[in-house]
Amino acid sequence: MAARFVDYFGLSPRPSLEELTDLAQRAGFGTVQEGRMEGLKGAHVGQPGGEYHIYHREDLWEGSKAHTVLHELYEITLERLAEIHSPGMPVPSGPNPVICQQAERFAAAALMQPDIFVPYAQASGLDVATLHDVFGCAYSSAALRLTEVVRDPPLLVVLYERTERGDPEGWTGPAVLRARVVKRTAGFGAFRSRLICGRRGGMPRKDKALPSGSLAERAAHSGEMEFAEGDGLAVAARPILWKGRLAKVIVVAVPWERRSVLEPQLGRRRQPSPWNHFRAVPAAP
Numbered sequence: 001m002a003a004r005f006v007d008y009f010g011l012s013p014r015p016s017l018e019e020l021t022d023l024a025q026r027a028g029f030g031t032v033q034e035g036r037m038e039g040l041k042g043a044h045v046g047q048p049g050g051e052y053h054i055y056h057r058e059d060l061w062e063g064s065k066a067h068t069v070l071h072e073l074y075e076i077t078l079e080r081l082a083e084i085h086s087p088g089m090p091v092p093s094g095p096n097p098v099i100c101q102q103a104e105r106f107a108a109a110a111l112m113q114p115d116i117f118v119p120y121a122q123a124s125g126l127d128v129a130t131l132h133d134v135f136g137c138a139y140s141s142a143a144l145r146l147t148e149v150v151r152d153p154p155l156l157v158v159l160y161e162r163t164e165r166g167d168p169e170g171w172t173g174p175a176v177l178r179a180r181v182v183k184r185t186a187g188f189g190a191f192r193s194r195l196i197c198g199r200r201g202g203m204p205r206k207d208k209a210l211p212s213g214s215l216a217e218r219a220a221h222s223g224e225m226e227f228a229e230g231d232g233l234a235v236a237a238r239p240i241l242w243k244g245r246l247a248k249v250i251v252v253a254v255p256w257e258r259r260s261v262l263e264p265q266l267g268r269r270r271q272p273s274p275w276n277h278f279r280a281v282p283a284a285p
Contacts, residue, residue, distance in 0.1 A: 001074075002109030013116050014135055017066040024054060024069065029076055032069055034058040042068035044076055052076055059166055064138040070107035075099060104144060111137045112145040121150055125264030128157065128250045129238055139240070139248060140181050146252075147183035153258035154187035156196065158251040160210045160220075168245040175246045177210040177220065188255075193231035196253055204251075216249045227266055234259030236266065 005011070009023055021032040030044065030052030037043060037057050041064065046052030054076075056068040078099065112135050124130040131142040143159045160177040164170070182204045192201050198211025210216050219226040219237035223246070226237045233253050240248040254261060 002106050003113075005106075006110055006113060011110065013113055015066060015070075015111060016136070017062050017069065020066055020069045020073075024073060029073055030054050032056070042072050044072045046076075061138075063132070063136045063141070066136075067107045067111060067138050067141045070110050071100075071103040074103040074106040104140075105148065108137075108141040108145040109148065111135060111141055112149075114149050117145060118149050121146055122261075123264060125236075125262050125266065126150065126155060126252050126254070127238075127265035128159065128252065129240060130265065139250065143181040143250070144183060147185050151185060153254045153261055154185050154189075156184040156188050156251070156253040158182050158196070158204045158216070160216060160249040160251075162245075162247050168243040168247065171245055175220065177246075177249060179204050179206050179208050179210075182206050188253075191231055191233060193233055193235075193253075195228050195230055195233060195235045196251065210249065216251050220246055220249050225265075225267060227262070229256055229259060232256050234262055236262050238265070 009027060011023070012019060024030055024032050028051075030046060032054045033056075035043075035055035035058065037055065040057065041060060042054070042056045044052045044054045054069060054072045056065045056072075060068065112131070117131070117135070120134055121131060124134075126146060128139060128142045128146060131137070131146065132139050135142065137145075139159055139161075143157045146157055147155065158179055159181040161180045162171070163176045163178060164172075190203055194213060195215045196211075197203060198214035198217065200211060200213075204211065210220060215226050215228050215235050215237040219239045223239055223241065225239075228235050232255065234256050235251065235253040238250045239246055240250065252262065252265075
């Protein structure tokens with residue numbers, strides 16, 4: 001659907017917020033505006049057959065605003081299709097988790113189109129932070145898209161984000177990070193690896209805290225890229241600082257025999273941390 005959307009409306013290879021705002025108005029989706037919203041990045045108000053008002057939170061950065069607008073355009077499209085095929089039926093109110101997940105995938109696909117995204121992903125060493133910079137998109141969008149289009153090698157991406165919102169100058173207390181994105185591609189398998197899971201074991205899950213004893217925790221404490229090999233995996237954990245404060249940690253893992261694909265993102269951290277005494281233990285099906 002994203003590919004057809006891009007083709008039909010003639011979106012550029014790297015759609016900007018300005019381009020998407022103009023498209024929404026020109027194509028009859030509705031007007032895009034900033035708004036103050038607690039707990040939401042965006043929303044739309046209106047009814048199929050009429051004009052919508054599409055809102056994104058004013059304190060988001062430009063890439064996140066673009067992603068939010070596309071998310072809302074997807075949901076509006078579904079509502080209009082439902083009206084065409086089932087006229088007179090009431091429009092469901094409130095967020096639908098399944099549709100929200102689909103809308104996130106749609107937005108990421110429209111922002112990072114395969115023909116241009118895949119070469120950049122490979123050249124960067126599967127580096128979510130670099131893809132965020134190149135495509136001007138949210139870190140979560142880049143992480144999602146990486147698992148959508150890269151099939152070789154198998155990989156796992158986990159994005160941990162700080163729970164506080166807004167400017168880092170207003171953050172207080174120690175950083176608390178929770179998993180925003182947890183995605184793995186076919187063939188990666190489920191490893192009970194301390195590198196990824198920390199001391200508690202079990203694969204990372206969305207909304208769970210950064211695992212104690214994991215490579216991600218080490219990166220959060222060091223403030224530097226960390227790389228380790230063990231449990232049959234090669235894992236890179238990269239902290240993201242905003243105004244000198246820890247904001248995110250990005251984890252990318254691939255099978256050990258494919259560790260060379262991560263080299264472009266490792267920089268000075270070429271040698272793995274001393275985690276190699278751990279042995280690979282596949283999780284039970």
